[in-house]
Amino acid sequence: MRQRSLIAITAALAAGALTLTACGSRDDDGGSDGGNGGGGGTTVVIGVDAPLTGDLSALGLGIKNSVDLAAKTANKDNYVDGIKFETEALDDQGQPSVGQQNATKLVANDDVLGVVGPLNSSVGESMQKVFDTAKLVEVSPANTNPALTQGVDWQNKKVRPYKSYFRTATTDAIQGPFAAQYVYNDSKKRKVFVIDDKKTYGAGLAATFTEEFKKLGGQVVGTEHINPDTKDFNAVATKVKNSGADVVYYGGEYPQAGPLSKQIKAAGAKIPVVGGDGIYSADFIKLAGASGTGDLATSVGAPVEELPSAKEFVANYEAAGYKEAYEAYGGYSYDSAWAIIEAVKAVVEANDGKLPDDARAKVVDAMQNVSFDGVTGKVSFDEFGDATNKQLTVYAVENGAWKSVKSGTYTG
Amino acid sequence: MNELPQQLVNGLLLGSMYGLIAIGYTMVYGIVQLINFAHGEIFMTGAFGALTVYLYVLPDGTSMLLALPLMLLGAVVVSVTVAVGAERFAYRPLRGAPRLAPLITAIGLSLALQQAVWAWYPDAKSARTFPQIDGGPFHIGDVTLQTGDVFLLIAAPVSMAILAYFVMRTRTGRGMQATAQDPDTAKLMGVNTDRIIVVAFALGAVFAAVGAVAYGLKYGQIEFKMGFILGLKAFTAAVLGGIGNIYGAMIGGVVLGIAETLATAYIADIPGLDQFGSQSWADVWAFILLILVLLFRPQGLLGERVADRA
Numbered sequence: 265m266r267q268r269s270l271i272a273i274t275a276a277l278a279a280g281a282l283t284l285t286a287c288g289s290r291d292d293d294g295g296s297d298g299g300n301g302g303g304g305g306t307t308v309v310i311g312v313d314a315p316l317t318g319d320l321s322a323l324g325l326g327i328k329n330s331v332d333l334a335a336k337t338a339n340k341d342n343y344v345d346g347i348k349f350e351t352e353a354l355d356d357q358g359q360p361s362v363g364q365q366n367a368t369k370l371v372a373n374d375d376v377l378g379v380v381g382p383l384n385s386s387v388g389e390s391m392q393k394v395f396d397t398a399k400l401v402e403v404s405p406a407n408t409n410p411a412l413t414q415g416v417d418w419q420n421k422k423v424r425p426y427k428s429y430f431r432t433a434t435t436d437a438i439q440g441p442f443a444a445q446y447v448y449n450d451s452k453k454r455k456v457f458v459i460d461d462k463k464t465y466g467a468g469l470a471a472t473f474t475e476e477f478k479k480l481g482g483q484v485v486g487t488e489h490i491n492p493d494t495k496d497f498n499a500v501a502t503k504v505k506n507s508g509a510d511v512v513y514y515g516g517e518y519p520q521a522g523p524l525s526k527q528i529k530a531a532g533a534k535i536p537v538v539g540g541d542g543i544y545s546a547d548f549i550k551l552a553g554a555s556g557t558g559d560l561a562t563s564v565g566a567p568v569e570e571l572p573s574a575k576e577f578v579a580n581y582e583a584a585g586y587k588e589a590y591e592a593y594g595g596y597s598y599d600s601a602w603a604i605i606e607a608v609k610a611v612v613e614a615n616d617g618k619l620p621d622d623a624r625a626k627v628v629d630a631m632q633n634v635s636f637d638g639v640t641g642k643v644s645f646d647e648f649g650d651a652t653n654k655q656l657t658v659y660a661v662e663n664g665a666w667k668s669v670k671s672g673t674y675t676g
Numbered sequence: 677m678n679e680l681p682q683q684l685v686n687g688l689l690l691g692s693m694y695g696l697i698a699i700g701y702t703m704v705y706g707i708v709q710l711i712n713f714a715h716g717e718i719f720m721t722g723a724f725g726a727l728t729v730y731l732y733v734l735p736d737g738t739s740m741l742l743a744l745p746l747m748l749l750g751a752v753v754v755s756v757t758v759a760v761g762a763e764r765f766a767y768r769p770l771r772g773a774p775r776l777a778p779l780i781t782a783i784g785l786s787l788a789l790q791q792a793v794w795a796w797y798p799d800a801k802s803a804r805t806f807p808q809i810d811g812g813p814f815h816i817g818d819v820t821l822q823t824g825d826v827f828l829l830i831a832a833p834v835s836m837a838i839l840a841y842f843v844m845r846t847r848t849g850r851g852m853q854a855t856a857q858d859p860d861t862a863k864l865m866g867v868n869t870d871r872i873i874v875v876a877f878a879l880g881a882v883f884a885a886v887g888a889v890a891y892g893l894k895y896g897q898i899e900f901k902m903g904f905i906l907g908l909k910a911f912t913a914a915v916l917g918g919i920g921n922i923y924g925a926m927i928g929g930v931v932l933g934i935a936e937t938l939a940t941a942y943i944a945d946i947p948g949l950d951q952f953g954s955q956s957w958a959d960v961w962a963f964i965l966l967i968l969v970l971l972f973r974p975q976g977l978l979g980e981r982v983a984d985r986a
Contacts, residue, residue, distance in 0.1 A: 317794060319899060321801050462956050488940075489954035493905045495895045498686040499940035500955055506679050519803065523895055530813060530822050531682075550805055551897055 306619055309350045310335055310604055311370040313363060313381035313391065316355035319519035322547045323383055326591030327405060328353045331380045333577075333584055334601035344609040346617055351601075352376065356387050363387035367394035376400065377619075377627050378604030380597055385409035386464040388429075396426040399625040403430045403603055405596035408541065408564070409468045410437040413648040422648060428628045430649040432596045432603070432640070434564040434656055436465070439540050440472025442656045442674040443513070443562045447538055448480040450658075450670065451560075453511035457486045457504045459524070460515035469540045470515030477513075485509045490520060497524045501531035510535055517542035522551020529555035536560055544592045549661055559661045560669070565640040566655050567668040568595040577639040599638035607631045681818045683941045684934060689825050689894070691933020692832040696887030697910035698917065698925035699839065700759075700880025706856045706920035707876045709775070710767060713782040716907020717789035718759045718881050722888035723806070723898040724797055725754025730807050740809045744827075744889075747807075751885035758789065759881035763874055786904070793900040803899040806892030824893035831886050836926055839879070843922065848875055856920065916966050918979020927977055936962045 312331045314324035328351075335349035352373065356363040363382050370376045371394060378401045382388050388407040395402045404412075413431065415423035447453050456477055460470035467489075474484055486507040488500050497520075504512060505528070512528060514521050514537055521543040528537065537543075537552075537559045544561040552559060568574040574595055581590050590597075607630040612619060620626055635644040644652045654673050659666040700715045729750030734743050766785050770778045793800050809823040821829075843849040854862040855872045863869050891906075892898050909932065917928025939961035944953025952960075969977060 317801060318901070319802050487954075489956040491956045491959060494955075495897070495902070496690050497955070498690070499683060499937040499958075502679055502682045502686060503941060522803075523897065526896060530820070532813075532820055547802055551803060553805075553808075553896055 307348050308377050309352050309375040311376045311379035312353040313356050313366045314383045315358040318357050320358045323591050325588040326594045327597040329586040330594040330597035331601040334598045338605045360387050360390035364390040367391040371398040380600045392426045392429050396428045401428050401628045401631050403600035405593045405600045406433050408433050408436045409464050410435040413650045424648045430645050432599045432651045436469040436472050438674045440469050441476035444473050444476035446658050455483050455485045455509045457507050457509035457512045459488045461492045462489045466515035473513050492520050495523050497527045501527040504528050505531045505533040512537045514539045518545045518548035522548050525552040525556050556661050561659045566671045574639045595639040599643045603634050606634045685819050687934030687937030691930035694910045694913040695926040695929025696883050698914040698929045699883040701911050701914040702925040703876045703880045710778050714785040716903030717786050718755050719884035719888050720903030721758045722751040722755035722885035723892050726751035726889050751889050755881040755885035756878045759877045763877040790900050800900050803897040806898050827893050828890040918976025921978045924978035935965050
């Protein structure tokens with residue numbers, strides 16, 4: 265018996281040691297490459313942080329693959345002379361605490377010169393300071409909470425909290441009102457029941473929607489905050505039905521929005537559920553089932569499939585043979601990664617084709633002036649780090665798929 | 677239109693789900709004083725067992741009425757296998773160990789089972805849709821019921837009645853009661869306590885499997901982490917009803933479910949409490965109820981006062 269457990273422990277230790285050595289040797293390789301600084305083939309790592317597991321992984325894997333595609337495209341075209349791009353994707357499980365650990369990990373890897381991600385605004389909040397202290401540029405393809413770039417008091421006085429944070433996604437300050445205008449003017453709905461999940465993204469979106477909807481003359485007949493840990497929203501659904509609302513606005517993400525929509529309709533309220541980019545996923549349709557037809561979502565930018573600039577991206581994505589779809593943020597993730605590549609290129613070219621020692625800080629500065637024609641249109645950033653492209657699109661569920669209904673920009 | 681009957685039914689349904697899972701916590705605790713935190717995952721694997729039968733065993737387009745008994749069987753087989761395996765390989769070697777050792781093992785097992793399903797079940801990285809029974813909804817007065825709800829409303833009391841008969845009338849059932857009262861004396865009286873413990877784990881798993889199929893039918897989707905929060909709630913229900921008492925588990929579940937639902941529906945209407953009324957506060961109210969019950973009845977609603985086994 266003693267003998268056996270000894271063998272077991274030894275085996276476990278051996279396995280553990282092997283894994284550790286494997287990790288170690290890779291890190292060492294990376295480090296020495298970085299040290300060479302400009303020798304034939306410097307490696308620059310683009311970090312990715314997104315939920316790669318869990319119920320938001322459909323969106324997260326789309327982000328990871330799209331960044332990977334951007335890095336591969338840059339390598340193939342030898343876009344930045346002497347620089348080879350690699351990606352390092354970390355899983356934040358949609359949780360702020362994990363996101364922060366990942367941020368620390370990415371900062372510790374000297375080869376990382378830029379990070380794409382995260383998906384969730386709440387995770388973004390927890391990562392910003394870590395990256396800013398390390399002067400490491402972060403470009404989010406999906407964070408839409410206005411406070412991330414314009415400060416917590418953004419409604420009164422805009423102050424940019426972190427210089428190293430950028431995003432290619434449009435903010436909820438635009439997305440919520442845009443949805444309100446569509447619901448009021450185009451769908452002709454007057455009585456809304458507003459639900460959110462109390463997260464940074466969902467609550468923020470619901471608030472900006474509510475404000476605009478009231479301003480237009482609509483009536484809020486009820487509000488509710490759901491608990492994102494559960495799948496039982498029947499009590500809420502019954503309240504919605506008895507409130508006499510003719511539309512539901514949900515600030516939150518598809519893992520809850522799908523069942524919520526389904527249960528609201530099952531309770532007998534045959535009214536559309538409207539949400540933001542967080543519910544614009546094929547998984548929403550799967551979870552909401554057949555009764556989800558007619559539900560609406562707004563998402564940032566124009567539909568990727570219809571943009572001429574995106575044709576190449578879609579074709580390349582398919583050719584690369586990724587297992588998962590690029591989902592709502594694929595185009596934005598590609599553009600985010602490409603913005604980092606452009607910034608690195610600018611830094612390298614300004615330094616005689618070599619990476620300078622303070623490459624991270626230089627990349628942050630260069631990012632502010634990046635401008636190129638990306639998958640989703642013109643990519644550049646304003647003084648807060650927000651995308652200058654403020655296009656949005658309304659999508660509706662039709663025959664089991666999202667169909668774009670109306671594109672436009674919100675203008676006050 | 678009066679909302680109360682519908683909300684009570686919503687709570688009853690949610691509570692029956694808690695109750696079905698709580699049975700497993702309470703039986704295992706009653707016999708070996710182990711809080712089997714992996715029970716939520718036994719429930720979850722049962723749901724995937726049922727889905728496996730539907731997707732990979734039955735031919736496409738099998739009618740749900742025909743498929744349902746087989747899916748139930750699949751769920752039971754998987755849940756019981758996992759539960760008995762857990763007992764044999766994770767808990768039995770620790771039978772004599774201090775209480776904390778099996779508790780930590782249970783938490784580890786819970787994570788391991790979640791990750792195993794996540795990693796190896798096809799497309800289980802996000803939620804998978806679960807087949808639905810066609811038909812419905814049914815309207816009875818002010819109350820609307822879905823087909824999945826009907827299954828739960830029938831399955832919960834029927835399986836409860838079968839369990840009561842089993843524990844009270846059969847030889848094995850009486851052996852379980854004896855082992856719960858005093859394992860050493862029961863052993864001396866010729867009760868095979870090892871076997872009884874396995875039976876307790878297996879029975880708890882059967883209930884979890886029934887609950888898992890009901891969950892799939894009711895919510896139309898299952899995922900690898902669905903057992904965790906639901907398991908915690910069910911454990912709470914078991915404590916509320918009096919841990920160790922099988923009727924208490926069911927009653928505790930129903931009370932908890934109704935409390936959560938009514939808190940969501942009505943607290944906001946009380947003047948001054950409107951910001952504490954949403955569903956995100958329902959858990960807070962449910963746990964306030966738990967604390968109140970435990971303050972006045974530390975043994976739970978139906979529990980018996982037992983001398984603390986030191």
